[in-house]
Amino acid sequence: MSLSPASWTVTNPSRRWGIISVTLLLVAGVCLWVGLRGHEVLLTAPARHPSSPATSSTLTAPAGAQVTAPVAGRSVPVSLRIPAIGIAVAVSTLGLNPDGTVEVPTDFQKPGWYRLGPSPGQMGSAVILGHVDSYQGPAVFFRLRSLSAGDPVEVTLADGVVADFVVTSVAMYPKDQFPSQQVYGSHGNSALQLVTCGGTFDSLTRSYLSNIVVYTSLRAMIPPGGSR
Amino acid sequence: MESVIRLAVAGSQRRWFVAVLAAVITAALVILVGVPGATVAAAPAAPTVLQCNPAQSFPGTTAGWEVTCNVTIENSITSGTSSTITATACLTAAGVIPTPADCAASPGYYKTVSNSSQLVTSVNQCNGIATGGGSNVYCDVTVINDIPVTTPTSGVTVDQCIGSGTGGGSTTSCVPLGSTSSATVTQCNGSATGGGTYAGETTVNCTVSGATTALPVTINQCNGTATGGGSAVTCTATITNNFAAAPPPTTTTTTTSTTTTTTGPTTTTTTGPTTTPTTGPTTTPTTGPTTTTTTGSSNLTPTGLTTTTTTGSGNLTPTGPTTTTTVAAGTGVIPGGAPGTGAGGASHSRDSVLLVMGGLALFGGGAAMLQAIRRRRILLAQHRTGEDE
Numbered sequence: 001m002s003l004s005p006a007s008w009t010v011t012n013p014s015r016r017w018g019i020i021s022v023t024l025l026l027v028a029g030v031c032l033w034v035g036l037r038g039h040e041v042l043l044t045a046p047a048r049h050p051s052s053p054a055t056s057s058t059l060t061a062p063a064g065a066q067v068t069a070p071v072a073g074r075s076v077p078v079s080l081r082i083p084a085i086g087i088a089v090a091v092s093t094l095g096l097n098p099d100g101t102v103e104v105p106t107d108f109q110k111p112g113w114y115r116l117g118p119s120p121g122q123m124g125s126a127v128i129l130g131h132v133d134s135y136q137g138p139a140v141f142f143r144l145r146s147l148s149a150g151d152p153v154e155v156t157l158a159d160g161v162v163a164d165f166v167v168t169s170v171a172m173y174p175k176d177q178f179p180s181q182q183v184y185g186s187h188g189n190s191a192l193q194l195v196t197c198g199g200t201f202d203s204l205t206r207s208y209l210s211n212i213v214v215y216t217s218l219r220a221m222i223p224p225g226g227s228r
Numbered sequence: 229m230e231s232v233i234r235l236a237v238a239g240s241q242r243r244w245f246v247a248v249l250a251a252v253i254t255a256a257l258v259i260l261v262g263v264p265g266a267t268v269a270a271a272p273a274a275p276t277v278l279q280c281n282p283a284q285s286f287p288g289t290t291a292g293w294e295v296t297c298n299v300t301i302e303n304s305i306t307s308g309t310s311s312t313i314t315a316t317a318c319l320t321a322a323g324v325i326p327t328p329a330d331c332a333a334s335p336g337y338y339k340t341v342s343n344s345s346q347l348v349t350s351v352n353q354c355n356g357i358a359t360g361g362g363s364n365v366y367c368d369v370t371v372i373n374d375i376p377v378t379t380p381t382s383g384v385t386v387d388q389c390i391g392s393g394t395g396g397g398s399t400t401s402c403v404p405l406g407s408t409s410s411a412t413v414t415q416c417n418g419s420a421t422g423g424g425t426y427a428g429e430t431t432v433n434c435t436v437s438g439a440t441t442a443l444p445v446t447i448n449q450c451n452g453t454a455t456g457g458g459s460a461v462t463c464t465a466t467i468t469n470n471f472a473a474a475p476p477p478t479t480t481t482t483t484t485s486t487t488t489t490t491t492g493p494t495t496t497t498t499t500g501p502t503t504t505p506t507t508g509p510t511t512t513p514t515t516g517p518t519t520t521t522t523t524g525s526s527n528l529t530p531t532g533l534t535t536t537t538t539t540g541s542g543n544l545t546p547t548g549p550t551t552t553t554t555v556a557a558g559t560g561v562i563p564g565g566a567p568g569t570g571a572g573g574a575s576h577s578r579d580s581v582l583l584v585m586g587g588l589a590l591f592g593g594g595a596a597m598l599q600a601i602r603r604r605r606i607l608l609a610q611h612r613t614g615e616d617e
Contacts, residue, residue, distance in 0.1 A: 014607055017600030024593030031586030074345065098338035102563035108571075116342050116561040132570040141569070178566035185562060197570030208570040 074119045075157035080111055080128060082194075084151040085143040091155070094129060102127075108134035111141065111194075117184055120155040121163035121221050124186035125193055128155075132196045132208070141196035145170065145212045153192060153216050160224030165192045165216035172198055172212050183213055190218035277301065279315050279353040280367065291360030291456060292322045296331055297367045301348045303443050304374035306472050311348045314341045322362050342561055352448045354463065361422065361456035364429070370466045373443045377471045381440035384467055387411035393432035395423020395457065400432040413447045413465045422457035429460045438467030 081088045094103040094112035105112040111130030118124035131139035153165040173179060183193050199210025280297035296318040303311045316339040318331035354367035373379075386406030393400040402416065416434035425431045434450065450463035 012603070012607060014600045014603030017596050017603055021593045021596035021600055024589045024596055028586045028589035028593055031582045031589060034582050096338075096340055096561065096563055099565075100563060101565040102567050104567050104569050114563070116340070116563075129567050129569055133572065135571050139570075173566075175566035180562050180564060195567055195569065197568065201570070201572045203572065206572050207568055208572070211566050211569070 074122055075159040075161060076115070077113045077120050077126075077128070077155045077163075078158050079156045081154040081156070082147070082151070084147055087140065087143075089140055091128065102129065104129060105131060108136075108139040114184070118186075118190075120157065120165070120192050121161065121190055121218060123188075123190055125184055125191045126155075127184055127193045127195060129195045132198060132212075141194070141212075144194060144196050144214055145172070145198055147194075147214050152219075153194070153214075155192065162222040163192070163218060164220040164222055166219045167214055167216050169215045170212065171215070172210050174199070174210050175208075178211055192216045192218070276350040276352065277313055277315070277348055279351075280317055280357060281352060281355050282357060291362050293358040293360070293363040293365075294318075294320045294322045295354065295358050295363070295365045295367070296320075297354055298370075299351055299353060299368070300370040300372070301351060301445070302372045302374065303347045303445070305347070305379070305443070306374050306376055309345060309347055311344045311346060312341065313344065313348060315339070322364055340561070347443060347445075349444050350446045350448070354450045354453055355448065356452045358453060358459065359455045361458050363454050363456055363459045365419075365450060365454045365459075365461045365463070367449050367461075367463045368466070369447045369449055369464070371438075371441070371445050371447070371468070373441060373445075373467070373469045375442045375469060375471060379442045379469075379471070381442045381469060384413060384436065384438055384441055385411040386436050387414045388416045388434050388436065389432055390417045392416050392419045392421065392434075392461070394421045395431075397424050398431035399425060401430045402432065402434045404436060406436075412441060412445070412467070415447065415449045415451065415463050415465055416461060417451045419450055419453045419455065420459055420461045421455045422459055424458040425460055430462070431460050433460070433462040435464045436466075437464065438469075440469060441467045442469045442471075 076093065077091045079089065080091050089110055092105055092107065092110050092112040093115040094105065095115060097103055102114055103112070108131045111128050113119070114127040114129065118126045120126040120128075130141035130144070132141050132144070133139045147167050147170055149167050149169060151167040153167060155163045155165070157163060183195065194214040194216070196212050197208035197210070198212035199208050201208050277299055279299055280295065296316075298314075298316045300314040301311060302314075316331075320331070348371075351369050351371070353369065354365055358365050385408040386404055387408050388406060389400060389402035390407055392402075398420065413436045415436070416432055420431045445467070447465045447467075449465065450461050454461040
């Protein structure tokens, strides 16, 4: 019996298996490559907001959102709810590191309130910080940058009162130009700032080069049992 | 006798060896991992200040700690209600009592200052910590009450040094001694019970200063602390009342001097039969001399001089200028730097579904490759067999 090469190109089962093998290996390569890259593209920058501090986005809130609200007494925030990005989580408390920088939450899925400033609803700027991601993947404030003016932010306080804020602007600042006074200082009203990381990720230092700040202002203080 | 001395020396050497070993381990830990959780829970609004307790993730059981924690509370009701909380903590290896400069340079040093609109009514610190051997705890609480002179005071009661320093070779110095339940100061109870002492220090050295307090505050510190062998605890609680005159109330001063003068006699003379003469001056004093002089007759239009002088009406104590200072409200301690709230995990995270699919495809591809090779070999073998035939 004699088999010409031409005959086995058509009928040779080994070639069929070879094609299948190459195809599967290609699929494997694509799957593994994409799977390992994860969400890198999503985190490169906020979609709508430039990173330069000079041009950091400041979206003006709708006129109706600027409501003078009663200023509350001090009460520790216990939970945070941001319906626009599906956040409803408990809130921890944060202080200062020995070097004077703010502590960051130890739990990647739980934001923390900076307790050496006003509490949400008090006069001044309350600040809640959360991680954008962890070593494993997205964290609690992963989608914070997608908020926009007019989105509601609700903070439930320990006394049962709900501080109802509305987003006024979203900005991104390079870390070496982080505006601490603007974020933490009082501006004569009751505000809540939400802070996380963003921008370009420096894989050498394993940190982001920018911070994203969501500015909000108090719309109402809803007593326990009050309707929202 | 000689054997007793030898045993004592051996015991002392062992204690020193344990202390030095613990110090080395502690120093290494501090250098390697920093101070785990040496945080002040001195929440500015909370009436309770918590510091250097296990609940603040303070080291509890490791041997060889040198703990120095200080809290100063300044409660004030002289101008509104406020409190300032200054907390420092220094955590080093046992062996050398750190000077303030040493302490400030140590890896575990921190200092926080926070303000609150509420009075601090309770301080809890240095309880149940440094329970390993060869540890030393130095904790101070200072409460300063800034109050008006008329503020009543109450006596400071003490509950301290109960069940402390009970180990062999311990020395105790507690001033004053007291065992009042629910005392103003509860400290140094059940502490330094491991016996021995450290470098000749008093094993339990606790002091309460200040006989009265004008504001309600309780201090609870150094209980169940430094219970390992060769440990010492030194704690002080100080309560001071600063009586100050209340600031003068903000006054609204209105000094009005209004003089309305109508000059020149205005005389209206009405002639005719209907005359109702009014004779003589009619004086109706109001505030200040108001003189109404009506002469002539008729329907009595005021004539003559009318002077109305009002002086010092209102609340009127001219006590100098009123100064109003507006303090920006709502600003706490502003941290420095930018927060590090990302670890880059999302950019390096793995999509598990894709990875599983990739793995399966890789496995399938490998199996298909093996099958292809096997088929090829069979085919080649058949081919060779055909050629041979």
